[in-house]
Amino acid sequence: MTTPAIELKGISKAFGPVQANKDINIRVMPGTIHGIIGENGAGKSTLMSILYGFYKADAGEIFINGNKTEIPDSQHAIAAGIGMVFQHFKLVENFTVLENIVLGAEDGPMLTPSLRKARAQLKQLADDYGLNVDPDAIIENIGVGQQQRVEILKALYRKAEILILDEPTGVLTPAEADQLFRILERLKDEGKTVILITHKLREIMEITDEVSVMRRGTMVGHVATAKTSPAELAEMMVGRKVLLEVDKAPAKPGRTILEVKNLSVTDQWGVKRLKEVSLTIRAGEILGIAGVAGNGQSELLEVLGGYQKATGEVILNGEAIDLTGLHSDGQTRRSRGIAHVPEDRQSEGLIMNFTAWENVALGYHNDPKYQKNALFMDNAAIRKDTEEKMARFDVRPPLPELRAKSFSGGNQQKIVVAREIERNPDLLLVGQPTRGVDIGAIEFIHKQIVALRDAGKAILLVSVELDEIMSLSDRIAVMFDGRIMGERDPENTTVQELGLLMAGISGEAA
Amino acid sequence: MEKMPKWADVILIPAISILLAAIISGLVLLATGKDPLNALVIMFDGAVGSSRAWGYTLYYATNFIFTGLAVAVAFHARMFNIGGEGQALLGGVGVAVACLYIPWPHWTLALLGAIVLSGIFGAVWAAIPAFLQAKRGSHIVITTIMFNFIAYSLINHLLVNVMKPAGVMEPATASFPEAAHLPNFHDILGLVGIDFAMDAPANIAFFVALLACLFLWALIWRTRIGYQIRQFGESESAARYAGVSPTKIIMISMILSGMFAGMMSINNVMGEAERLVLNSAEGAGFIGIAVALMGRNHPVGIVLAAILFGFLYQGGTQLSIQAQIPKEMVVVIQSLVILFTGALDHMVRSPVERIFLALRRKEA
Numbered sequence: 001m002t003t004p005a006i007e008l009k010g011i012s013k014a015f016g017p018v019q020a021n022k023d024i025n026i027r028v029m030p031g032t033i034h035g036i037i038g039e040n041g042a043g044k045s046t047l048m049s050i051l052y053g054f055y056k057a058d059a060g061e062i063f064i065n066g067n068k069t070e071i072p073d074s075q076h077a078i079a080a081g082i083g084m085v086f087q088h089f090k091l092v093e094n095f096t097v098l099e100n101i102v103l104g105a106e107d108g109p110m111l112t113p114s115l116r117k118a119r120a121q122l123k124q125l126a127d128d129y130g131l132n133v134d135p136d137a138i139i140e141n142i143g144v145g146q147q148q149r150v151e152i153l154k155a156l157y158r159k160a161e162i163l164i165l166d167e168p169t170g171v172l173t174p175a176e177a178d179q180l181f182r183i184l185e186r187l188k189d190e191g192k193t194v195i196l197i198t199h200k201l202r203e204i205m206e207i208t209d210e211v212s213v214m215r216r217g218t219m220v221g222h223v224a225t226a227k228t229s230p231a232e233l234a235e236m237m238v239g240r241k242v243l244l245e246v247d248k249a250p251a252k253p254g255r256t257i258l259e260v261k262n263l264s265v266t267d268q269w270g271v272k273r274l275k276e277v278s279l280t281i282r283a284g285e286i287l288g289i290a291g292v293a294g295n296g297q298s299e300l301l302e303v304l305g306g307y308q309k310a311t312g313e314v315i316l317n318g319e320a321i322d323l324t325g326l327h328s329d330g331q332t333r334r335s336r337g338i339a340h341v342p343e344d345r346q347s348e349g350l351i352m353n354f355t356a357w358e359n360v361a362l363g364y365h366n367d368p369k370y371q372k373n374a375l376f377m378d379n380a381a382i383r384k385d386t387e388e389k390m391a392r393f394d395v396r397p398p399l400p401e402l403r404a405k406s407f408s409g410g411n412q413q414k415i416v417v418a419r420e421i422e423r424n425p426d427l428l429l430v431g432q433p434t435r436g437v438d439i440g441a442i443e444f445i446h447k448q449i450v451a452l453r454d455a456g457k458a459i460l461l462v463s464v465e466l467d468e469i470m471s472l473s474d475r476i477a478v479m480f481d482g483r484i485m486g487e488r489d490p491e492n493t494t495v496q497e498l499g500l501l502m503a504g505i506s507g508e509a510a
Numbered sequence: 511m512e513k514m515p516k517w518a519d520v521i522l523i524p525a526i527s528i529l530l531a532a533i534i535s536g537l538v539l540l541a542t543g544k545d546p547l548n549a550l551v552i553m554f555d556g557a558v559g560s561s562r563a564w565g566y567t568l569y570y571a572t573n574f575i576f577t578g579l580a581v582a583v584a585f586h587a588r589m590f591n592i593g594g595e596g597q598a599l600l601g602g603v604g605v606a607v608a609c610l611y612i613p614w615p616h617w618t619l620a621l622l623g624a625i626v627l628s629g630i631f632g633a634v635w636a637a638i639p640a641f642l643q644a645k646r647g648s649h650i651v652i653t654t655i656m657f658n659f660i661a662y663s664l665i666n667h668l669l670v671n672v673m674k675p676a677g678v679m680e681p682a683t684a685s686f687p688e689a690a691h692l693p694n695f696h697d698i699l700g701l702v703g704i705d706f707a708m709d710a711p712a713n714i715a716f717f718v719a720l721l722a723c724l725f726l727w728a729l730i731w732r733t734r735i736g737y738q739i740r741q742f743g744e745s746e747s748a749a750r751y752a753g754v755s756p757t758k759i760i761m762i763s764m765i766l767s768g769m770f771a772g773m774m775s776i777n778n779v780m781g782e783a784e785r786l787v788l789n790s791a792e793g794a795g796f797i798g799i800a801v802a803l804m805g806r807n808h809p810v811g812i813v814l815a816a817i818l819f820g821f822l823y824q825g826g827t828q829l830s831i832q833a834q835i836p837k838e839m840v841v842v843i844q845s846l847v848i849l850f851t852g853a854l855d856h857m858v859r860s861p862v863e864r865i866f867l868a869l870r871r872k873e874a
Contacts, residue, residue, distance in 0.1 A: 330753020
């Protein structure tokens with residue numbers, strides 16, 4: 001049996017209380033393309049950063065070509081033949097391709113001999129691997145796909161035998177991604193080892209020989225790509241935790257509350273994040289949006305919440321909502337009866353340096369009951385309201401003067417949920433309601449959401465936790481690449497079916 | 511959990527910083543052959559040793575309170591307004607316009623008029639960079655500092671070509687009329703029977719500055735707009751989620767900031783010089799940055815820090831007069847205090863935090 005190019009044994013790494021990597025074992029055989037797949041936050045990038053010397057593992061050993069190797073910094077990683085292509089390129093924008101490749105690997109004090117040598121080698125590399133880039137082009141003048149080639153050339157120029165690519169296709173168009181894959185195949189044919197980190201199933205299936213699946217900091221399994229299916233990988237990625245049963249009666253849908261027609265969002269780089277999304281939610285039902293993070297769910301919530309411009313039509317209670325004009329702001333949305341539990345409570349839902357009571361007024365500073373008179377806010381009233389909310393939602397410790405950052409994740413989320421649900425909104429937007437929340441709080445928050453539904457309100461639930469979607473939703477829509485792939489009835493679907501839709505494989509085709 | 515008690519944060523750390531600055535200043539003085547202890551005596555005597563000394567110290571402190579408030583209100587929205595100097599200069603134009611072109615029947619009305627006009631002039635000068643930041647993304651630090659230079663040139667033009675009385679060589683306005691003269695501490699404290707030096711420049715503007723502090727406190731911690739300013743400053747993403755308009759907050763916080771800076775002119779232009787001269791702000795706009803930093807952007811802290819810098823300013827002046835210590839050396843001492851209380855804050859803070867953590871662990 002051949003020696004693995006890379007073998008990691010028992011790698012663990014914690015950031016404070018968060019266990020990013022837990023006892024990870026992985027073997028990557030030489031001359032193969034090895035995929036590492038997992039959701040955002042599964043610990044893939046942390047693992048590779050340890051391998052490249054950016055982080056020091058708390059425990060574990062690294063073997064390269066069978067030799068135990070210490071990698072305290074990236075210089076050692078390069079010396080060991082490891083090259084890394086980051087998701088966000090590390091290039092000097094106003095240098096030429098050649099200068100970027102030589103930067104940090106100059107042979108001596110004079111630059112010209114290094115550049116001359118690099119130019120010759122670059123030509124050789126271009127011939128060997130089909131990596132054609134104009135060596136004299138300025139980085140900022142060439143496309144993203146070309147820039148990525150420069151990153152790969154940088155690694156090869158430093159004699160990398162093992163190439164790690166972190167989410168390489170995130171910034172590429174499909175055509176550029178295909179070109180990249182042809183290059184990776186050439187590299188493999190020439191005997192290099194490639195590690196591809198991604199959360200996209202299609203890429204794994206298309207190009208890898210073997211795949212390792214990570215979930216929540218642990219390695220879930222290794223399979224040969226030829227012997228697996230997207231559905232199996234999706235299931236491994238998302239996981240099947242103990243199903244949290246939510247006690248709920250069948251939905252009694254009433255009139256239509258929200259109607260979304262052809263909603264599209266283009267981001268500042270011109271990439272379409274939402275593509276012609278249409279959906280409706282009626283009173284007394286929960287529409288769950290399933291999908292791998294980053295497929296447009298966040299944009300959908302932001303548009304409805306009033307802090308992302310969009311084209312298309314949104315109708316609430318029979319009246320159109322302003323999507324781009326003066327009344328497209330979050331304050332107007334709130335006054336129209338939309339409340340929003342945002343996906344990221346630490347950067348959006350709460351202000352960590354504010355006290356609990358200051359956070360209870362977040363978004364609702366214009367509420368008449370929080371005003372003392374025309375000039376001043378009634379801070380005492382907000383404190384009292386906070387105390388009552390804390391009692392009703394069992395926030396611990398029940399101290400309105402405590403800063404948000406001093407509460408645990410579950411209690412932070414309870415503050416947000418209390419603030420939004422107690423507005424008794426017609427439409428509640430909920431993003432990742434139980435991310436980083438303990439079991440007890442999950443159950444409590446789920447109950448509150450169901451209670452609001454039973455009170456005849458419409459709820460849009462976005463979650464990457466399939467279990468949560470399955471157990472809470474009355475209808476499930478799956479998003480992939482900014483589109484709604486299809487709608488399913490939670491009673492009549494399976495995790496496998498949803499997993500396929502989440503991977504962009506529509507039910508009819510599979 | 512906080513790393514250390516609040517008193518350590520607001521009193522102990524500045525005190526250590528000032529002590530370090532004083533020690534280094536002493537070493538510098540020793541190296542130039544002067545007696546540091548004698549220098550210290552001269553500084554204290556010159557800055558707080560008599561009512562006249564206090565009159566100067568509090569006069570400078572008044573300038574620094576206004577510019578400190580200006581930096582603080584902008585900083586609550588995480589806008590770094592370096593343009594306090596230019597805004598204060600423009601405020602001086604506002605004061606000059608109010609005092610020269612409007613016949614006031616009484617100084618009280620003149621003061622109100624001057625407050626309004628100086629505030630508006632300063633606010634407009636800050637609003638332009640704010641607009642460029644909000645709408646064009648031009649960095650506020652760069653634009654406000656450039657606007658300082660535009661302000662210098664603008665005032666030069668105004669004084670040389672527009673506001674200078676005919677037949678005078680000096681680029682300055684005419685003296686303000688009697689009705690626009692503000693009562694100084696001698697006049698005010700005389701009313702309650704306290705004998706205060708007649709020739710000291712501290713004047714009623716000091717009390718306006720204290721009122722401005724109260725205004726800032728109420729605005730930032732008691733009103734909706736202050737709440738939104740703090741939201742935006744603490745977390746732009748959360749403010750966006752809450753439906754707070756970044757443009758609105760940038761504009762309002764900078765307009766308030768320019769207003770405070772401009773209002774400084776009721777002290778130096780109206781209360782002291784009683785006419786507008788070139789460079790009337792004399793760098794107070796920049797000292798406001800250090801004052802706000804040291805005062806932790808809180809009005810009480812700003813008043814204390816402003817008095818400290820007033821002390822340094824006045825004591826330093828006396829030092830150069832009485833001890834033949836060159837003026838540049840005085841600037842070195844002032845800079846050391848700014849350096850230690852501002853830029854090197856972290857150098858003092860982390861060891862003190864570690865000490866407190868160690869103490870707490872021992873208790874536990």
